[in-house]
Amino acid sequence: MINAERLLETAYDEAQRGLAEGGIPIGAALFDSAGKLLGRGHNRRVQDGDPSVHAETDAFRNAGRRRGYRDTIMVTTLSPCWYCSGLVRQFGIGTVIVGESRTFTGGHDWLAEHGVSVTVLDDQRCVEMMTRFIAERPELWYEDIGVD
Amino acid sequence: MINAERLLETAYDEAQRGLAEGGIPIGAALFDSAGKLLGRGHNRRVQDGDPSVHAETDAFRNAGRRRGYRDTIMVTTLSPCWYCSGLVRQFGIGTVIVGESRTFTGGHDWLAEHGVSVTVLDDQRCVEMMTRFIAERPELWYEDIGVD
Numbered sequence: 001m002i003n004a005e006r007l008l009e010t011a012y013d014e015a016q017r018g019l020a021e022g023g024i025p026i027g028a029a030l031f032d033s034a035g036k037l038l039g040r041g042h043n044r045r046v047q048d049g050d051p052s053v054h055a056e057t058d059a060f061r062n063a064g065r066r067r068g069y070r071d072t073i074m075v076t077t078l079s080p081c082w083y084c085s086g087l088v089r090q091f092g093i094g095t096v097i098v099g100e101s102r103t104f105t106g107g108h109d110w111l112a113e114h115g116v117s118v119t120v121l122d123d124q125r126c127v128e129m130m131t132r133f134i135a136e137r138p139e140l141w142y143e144d145i146g147v148d
Numbered sequence: 149m150i151n152a153e154r155l156l157e158t159a160y161d162e163a164q165r166g167l168a169e170g171g172i173p174i175g176a177a178l179f180d181s182a183g184k185l186l187g188r189g190h191n192r193r194v195q196d197g198d199p200s201v202h203a204e205t206d207a208f209r210n211a212g213r214r215r216g217y218r219d220t221i222m223v224t225t226l227s228p229c230w231y232c233s234g235l236v237r238q239f240g241i242g243t244v245i246v247g248e249s250r251t252f253t254g255g256h257d258w259l260a261e262h263g264v265s266v267t268v269l270d271d272q273r274c275v276e277m278m279t280r281f282i283a284e285r286p287e288l289w290y291e292d293i294g295v296d
Contacts, residue, residue: 045213052200052209052235061200065193068296086234086255087200091294107234146239148216 002035004097004119007075008126010040011099014055015077015129018042024137024144025129028055028076030063030093038072039063045144054144056084060091069093077126081106081145089114099126103134104145150183152245152267155223156274158188159247162203163225163277166190172285172292173277176203176224178211178241186220187211193292202292204232208239217241225274229254229293237262247274251282252293 007029014027029040041058045051053061056076066072069091074080077099080088085107088096095117098108102122112118134141142148155177162175177188189206193199201209204224214220217239222228225247228236233255236244243265246256250270260266282289290296 049213050209051211051213051239052205057200057205061198063199065197065199065291067291069294070296082234082238083231084234086230086232086237089234090230090254091199092296106238143213143215146217148218148240 002031002033002073004075004121005123007031007035007073007097008077008099008121008123010037011055011075011077012123012125012129014040014042014059015126018044018047018055019129019133021047023047024140025133026055026076026078028059028074030059031073031075033071033073033094035073038066043144046140051144054081054084056080056087060087073097075099077123078130079104079106079108079120080111085111088116095119097121099123100130102127103130150179150181150221152223152269153271155179155183155221155245156225156247156269156271158185159203159223159225160271160273160277162188162190162207163274166192166195166203167277167281169195171195172288173281174203174224174226176207176222178207179221179223181219181221181242183221186214191292194288199292202229202232204228204235208235221245223247225271226278227252227254227256227268228259233259236264243267245269247271248278250275251278
């Protein structure tokens with residue numbers, strides 16, 4: 001039995017690492033169905049000057065090449081944007097665990113409609129982390145989600 | 149006036165570079181509304197061992213950080229998969245030009261439904277390039293689109 005809150009710890013730790021680096025505090029991790037870590041990562045827009053590296057894509061990249069993702073679990077501190085939701089749908093990731101969707105709601109309902117098992121934890125630490133970040137660095141946040 | 153076939157040349161050239169490197173022959177390029185090149189790239193799954201780098205994400209990455217994408221044009225040799233369609237939608241890329249969608253159809257109709265200007269060229273060279281690649285390296289192709 002997967003403990004979603006326990007898996008979220010890894011994603012939250014990644015988000016905190018990103019924050020300490022001066023980056024956008026969103027973290028993610030990919031696990032297999034037994035809860036074994038396959039890859040972890042965080043948003044690297046600021047650190048690498050790379051707009052293509054969201055938390056989920058970084059975790060996915062760090063898991064390396066695989067033939068199938070049906071039995072994998074993507075855990076992310078924040079509701080996945082359309083870019084990251086598209087990643088989940090295209091590669092057939094079977095399960096998504098979301099830390100919170102209060103500060104931003106991406107495509108997690110769309111994923112659920114397309115057969116992905118989605119859990120939203122409404123984790124208070126994740127809400128507070130993003131609320132503070134958006135208040136302090138709105139220009140970075142809006143750049144990261146493509147809002148002019 | 150944008151000449152879609154001319155812009156496609158850059159994406160096709162990227163796809164051919166990828167093929168010459170032993171990779172998956174899909175190329176893309178991001179232009180501004182005047183047709184100035186912002187970034188170009190190709191699928192790098194094989195070359196970098198990185199499943200997160202599709203042609204569109206590579207071109208997007210190589211264009212660097214930007215505040216807005218509404219007036220940009222993403223040109224790709226192949227219909228964008230859900231991952232790359234999600235990229236286009238999240239960042240508000242205004243225009244997508246697709247080389248062909250015969251060998252694979254991703255999310256370009258979904259993008260058109262959400263206000264993106266989409267042109268599918270049905271370019272014969274692009275069709276032949278992917279048809280040959282899929283016949284010769286089916287395992288690589290299906291890995292790249294997450295089909296077990």
